[in-house]
Amino acid sequence: MNKDVQNSIMLIGGGVGNAVLLSIGKVCLRKKKKVLYFAGYRKLSDVFKQALIEDASSIVVWACEEGLIKTNRNQDKSFHGNIIDAMISYQRGTLGSTRINLDAINKIFVVGSDKMMNIINKARKTILRPYFRSDCIAISSVNSPMQCMMKGICAQCVQRNINTKTGEESYVYSCSNQDQNMELIDFDFLTERLKQNSLQEKLTAKWIKHIFENTRI
Numbered sequence: 001m002n003k004d005v006q007n008s009i010m011l012i013g014g015g016v017g018n019a020v021l022l023s024i025g026k027v028c029l030r031k032k033k034k035v036l037y038f039a040g041y042r043k044l045s046d047v048f049k050q051a052l053i054e055d056a057s058s059i060v061v062w063a064c065e066e067g068l069i070k071t072n073r074n075q076d077k078s079f080h081g082n083i084i085d086a087m088i089s090y091q092r093g094t095l096g097s098t099r100i101n102l103d104a105i106n107k108i109f110v111v112g113s114d115k116m117m118n119i120i121n122k123a124r125k126t127i128l129r130p131y132f133r134s135d136c137i138a139i140s141s142v143n144s145p146m147q148c149m150m151k152g153i154c155a156q157c158v159q160r161n162i163n164t165k166t167g168e169e170s171y172v173y174s175c176s177n178q179d180q181n182m183e184l185i186d187f188d189f190l191t192e193r194l195k196q197n198s199l200q201e202k203l204t205a206k207w208i209k210h211i212f213e214n215t216r217i
């Protein structure tokens with residue numbers, strides 16, 4: 001394996017998921033790795049802590065479905081559209097020349113919503129497939145609902161994995177191992193598990209809105 005491949009990693013963050021990737025990016029930079037960072041957002045107002053993302057990356061590609069995000073460094077790129085199209089445009093050179101090609105990446109870390117990670121996983125096996133090495137490993141941070149955080153007591157965080165080659169299924173307590181091989185994750189299972197919290201989440205959002213609108217804080 002050539003040195004560029006050993007030394008290049010890719011971070012893909014969706015919305016607030018970007019906050020989780022900062023520490024990974026910084027550690028990789030300290031270890032002299034090149035960090036290609038794709039940060040995706042729905043709205044321009046969703047962008048936060050831009051400088052921290054820059055500090056945790058060699059190159060950032062900002063992708064936003066609402067418009068172009070202003071870049072602060074020469075090496076960074078901005079794309080108006082979704083994060084998958086941003087990757088394709090980046091690799092085809094539509095966003096300008098670059099120092100890190102997707103075919104030099106040997107590890108990808110993805111953090112975002114279950115739907116966003118599912119879309120990335122499917123694209124990795126289809127439209128993005130020509131751009132990545134066949135031995136490139138992708139890791140997802142699985143945002144299972146959690147309760148006790150005691151690694152096997154309540155099983156609220158249980159996540160189904162499927163070996164795509166053998167069809168063998170296994171179950172992981174996400175609170176003990178949140179970073180799972182994307183190849184194995186059953187994302188439909190994750191979406192179903194997350195739905196069990198949706199009623200509480202909606203009620204909490206309404207309660208917080210009520211508090212902010214009706215009290216002096």
Ligand code: FES
Binds near residue numbers: 150174
């Ligand atoms: S959250 Fe209870 S076992 Fe993981």
